[in-house]
Amino acid sequence: MICPKCKSENVVVQVVPHVQTKRHGLLYWLLIGWWLKPLLWLLFTIPMLVIRLFGHKKVTTKVKSYAVCQNCGYSFIVK
Numbered sequence: 001m002i003c004p005k006c007k008s009e010n011v012v013v014q015v016v017p018h019v020q021t022k023r024h025g026l027l028y029w030l031l032i033g034w035w036l037k038p039l040l041w042l043l044f045t046i047p048m049l050v051i052r053l054f055g056h057k058k059v060t061t062k063v064k065s066y067a068v069c070q071n072c073g074y075s076f077i078v079k
């Protein structure tokens, strides 16, 4: 690994898990968020459990490798 900025080989690579999660706004939680999930659980307990059991495959955890140059401090993503 060579730093593209200063061509130094003193580069440390860090693997950082990159989880993509959808975040709802405050208004969503005030209007819908607090009752939607319990209501869904009450109505669709069994389907929700099935989704819980098999839904893990849909969650993609991307691992990104960040390289940080110890010489000049330049950081870049390793592909």
Ligand SMILES: [Zn+2]
Binding pocket: 003, 004, 005, 006, 007, 008, 069, 070, 071, 072, 073, 074
């Ligand atoms: Zn560098």
